[in-house]
Amino acid sequence: MSFADLGLSDELLRAVTESGYTEPTPVQQQAIPSVLMMRDLIAIAQTGTGKTAAFVLPMIDILGQGRTRALMPRSLILEPTRELAAQVAENFEKYGKYQKLSMALLIGGVQMGDQVKALEKGVDVLIATPGRLMDLFERGKILLTGCDLLVIDEADRMLDMGFIPDIENICTKLPSNRQTLLFSATMPPPIKKLADKFLSNPKTIEVARPATTNINIAQFLVETENRKKREVLRDLLRREDVNTAIIFCNRKTTVRELATSLKRHRFAAGEIHGDMDQPSRLRELDRFKSGDINVLVASDVAARGLDVKGVSHVFNFDAPWHPDDYVHRIGRTGRAGATGRAFTFVTKEDAEAIENIEKLTGQTIERIKPAKVEPTEEARPARSPRSAGAPEEERPARLRKTEARVPSEKPVRQTRERAPSREVDQPDEGWNGPVPDFLSHGFN
Ligand code: ADP
Ligand code: MG
Numbered sequence: 001m002s003f004a005d006l007g008l009s010d011e012l013l014r015a016v017t018e019s020g021y022t023e024p025t026p027v028q029q030q031a032i033p034s035v036l037m038m039r040d041l042i043a044i045a046q047t048g049t050g051k052t053a054a055f056v057l058p059m060i061d062i063l064g065q066g067r068t069r070a071l072m073p074r075s076l077i078l079e080p081t082r083e084l085a086a087q088v089a090e091n092f093e094k095y096g097k098y099q100k101l102s103m104a105l106l107i108g109g110v111q112m113g114d115q116v117k118a119l120e121k122g123v124d125v126l127i128a129t130p131g132r133l134m135d136l137f138e139r140g141k142i143l144l145t146g147c148d149l150l151v152i153d154e155a156d157r158m159l160d161m162g163f164i165p166d167i168e169n170i171c172t173k174l175p176s177n178r179q180t181l182l183f184s185a186t187m188p189p190p191i192k193k194l195a196d197k198f199l200s201n202p203k204t205i206e207v208a209r210p211a212t213t214n215i216n217i218a219q220f221l222v223e224t225e226n227r228k229k230r231e232v233l234r235d236l237l238r239r240e241d242v243n244t245a246i247i248f249c250n251r252k253t254t255v256r257e258l259a260t261s262l263k264r265h266r267f268a269a270g271e272i273h274g275d276m277d278q279p280s281r282l283r284e285l286d287r288f289k290s291g292d293i294n295v296l297v298a299s300d301v302a303a304r305g306l307d308v309k310g311v312s313h314v315f316n317f318d319a320p321w322h323p324d325d326y327v328h329r330i331g332r333t334g335r336a337g338a339t340g341r342a343f344t345f346v347t348k349e350d351a352e353a354i355e356n357i358e359k360l361t362g363q364t365i366e367r368i369k370p371a372k373v374e375p376t377e378e379a380r381p382a383r384s385p386r387s388a389g390a391p392e393e394e395r396p397a398r399l400r401k402t403e404a405r406v407p408s409e410k411p412v413r414q415t416r417e418r419a420p421s422r423e424v425d426q427p428d429e430g431w432n433g434p435v436p437d438f439l440s441h442g443f444n
Contacts, residue, residue, distance in 0.1 A: 006032040009061050011098035016057070019094055025050035030205040031181075032058050040199040041181045045207035047331030051183045055151050056091045059125070062149065064099045068122030072146030073104070076174070077127045078167060080157040081301070082107040082278070085127045088153070092125060101125060106132045116141055130158070130166035137173065144173040155184035155191045156324060164190055171198045185331075186324055186360075216334035217314075219342045221354065221367045229317060229345050230261055232370040236315070236343060237267065237295065239371075243312035244288070247297045248329045250318040258317060259297040269295040300325050316344035319353045323360040 003016050003024050024032065027045040034041055035058035045051055055077075063074060079085040085107045092103055104118040106128035119126070119142055126133075126147075136142050152158065152167060171180075180199045184191055195202065224232045237245065249255045252273045259271035270284045270293040288296045300320070311333045320326045326344070333340025344365070346354055358364055 001029050006057075007036050008032065008057060009064065009099075011064075012057060012060055012095060015095045015097050021053075025054075027051055027205065027207045028054045028057070030207070031055070034203045034205075035059070035179075035181060036061065038062075038179050040179060040202035042187075042195055042199065042202045042204040043181070043183050043207075044187050044205070045183075045185065047185050047328055048334070049207055051153070052088055052091050053095070055153070055181050055183065056088065057095060059149065059151075060092070060096045060099055060101065063101055063124045068102060068124055069146055070120055070122045071141075072143045073119065073123045073126035074146060075125050075149035075151070076133075076144065076147050076170075077125065077151040077153060078130055078133070078158070078163075078170065079107075079127060080129065080154050080161050080163060082129060084154060085129060088127050092127075103127065106136060108132050112136070130163045130170060133170060134166050137170075144170070145175060147174050148178045150174055150178055150180045152180070152182045152194075155182055155194070156186045156188060157328075159188060159190055160322070160324070164194060167194065168197070185327060188324075216339045217330055217342050218339070219330065219344070219363075219365045221344050221346045221365050223367060223369050224345050224347060226347055228370075230258065232345065233258075233315060233317060234262070234265055234267075235370065240313060240341065242294070244291075244294045245296070245313040245315060246311055246329075246332050247295065247315040247317050248320070249297065249299060250321060252299055254318065255297050255299050262295060262297065267295050268293040269297060271297045273299040274301050300329070312340060314340065314342040316342070319344055319346050319350040320357075321353060323353070323356040326357045327361065 001024060003013055003021070006024060006029070008016070027043055027049050031041055031043050031051075031054040035055060043051060043054060059075060066074065068074060077085075077088055079088060085105055089103060089105050092101065101124040102118065102122070103125045104115045104123045104127070106112070106115055106126065108129055108131060116136070119136075126142075133142075137144065150171070158164060158167060180202075182191075182195055182199060182202070222232060222236070233247070247258065249258060252275050255271050255273040256275075259269050262269035270287055272281050272284050276284070284293075284296070287293045297317075314330050314333045316326070316329060320329060330340075330342040333342060344354075344357075346367075354365075
């Protein structure tokens with residue numbers, strides 16, 4: 001099936017072709033015709049299956065007709081994070097370049113002045129995070145009564161982030177005869193309830209079983225202990241054919257410490273977590289995308305939904321606490337038909353988390369034991385690793401494909417890593433400082 005079979009306009013097809021897409025993904029094939037027919041829709045499909053274009057493309061054609069009115073956005077897209085909101089905005093720019101649609105982005109931290117001005121003139125598309133939208137609504141800066149089309153994207157993330165009450169509240173401000181589209185990777189009961197309450201006679205499409213992990217991802221559990229994790233990781237980074245890797249940690253402190261440790265060991269590593277200000281996060285992401293660094297250590301919130309292409313490996317340095325996070329994390333690799341590898345470090349304490357992951361995904365993940373990680377007492381050097389020129393110090397900072405494949409015959413790393421310090425901080429819940437205008441930054 002081609003995009004031309006879906007009933008989209010010629011202008012839009014031209015923009016799609018120019019973007020390099022040749023064939024709609026399954027969720028796009030099923031969603032687009034229904035959205036064009038103005039039906040309500042529930043689409044459940046795993047991360048990386050192209051859900052964004054499944055609503056952006058038909059919306060561009062729907063909104064191509066009709067006119068804007070001051071203060072009254074014609075459509076509203078709710079996103080859980082600023083990064084995702086910015087990505088959706090970019091999609092509108094990319095595919096809507098032959099149709100002149102106006103758009104405003106309401107996300108935490110961004111200066112509201114220009115956005116409010118845009119709203120006052122009237123916009124076709126308003127993309128917002130729920131908190132910021134409610135804030136503006138309560139101050140009377142916006143009317144939602146002209147909003148005939150609502151998209152609730154990444155609904156399961158919204159749930160995780162506590163946005164469901166805000167979304168319910170927002171739904172009641174919109175005209176009741178609107179069209180509502182809900183997208184999610186999984187369908188936990190509270191999302192089902194939300195859908196029952198606010199969607200009418202929706203068409204439901206389910207591309208894969210909820211929370212099924214992508215078959216293009218080879219998954220492994222690596223049995224280890226907390227104090228050996230860093231060494232096991234370095235070893236895997238060297239042996240695996242790592243092109244680019246994202247390493248997930250459960251806590252911000254771990255992200256910071258691990259990134260520092262990897263850099264010390266000459267890996268081209270960077271970090272992204274909720275304590276960083278937005279410019280730093282974007283800078284780090286750009287470095288990763290441009291290939292300046294090829295290892296990104298990340299927390300869940302900071303990495304949520306980031307669309308970084310061609311990540312060959314995902315490492316869960318910590319087994320995620322929530323099984324849904326597992327699906328989201330490993331969904332960073334194996335995207336759009338490519339294959340990927342995902343390694344999850346498990347310690348004794350993670351037994352329950354792993355059980356939940358296997359229950360949710362309905363598969364048993366292969367367990368492997370790390371090959372060469374026992375720090376040997378007698379092999380310990382007298383001098384510091386730096387002055388002694390420990391094996392990994394000699395490796396170039398960036399892993400090269402051919403090199404990474406060659407099993408290292410070098411001896412076991414000879415120093416014992418300092419055990420990671422006790423984590424005392426809170427899980428990464430995001431960041432709330434000022435941000436520059438997202439639209440000027442590339443996310444795709
Ligand atoms: P989801 O929201 O389902 O997690 P996204 O909409 O972010 O997924 O898309 C994931 C990736 O797939 C993006 O890099 C996007 O550019 C790409 N993509 C989307 N649709 C297509 C398509 N029809 N053909 C090729 N790549 C696509
Ligand atoms: Mg998405």
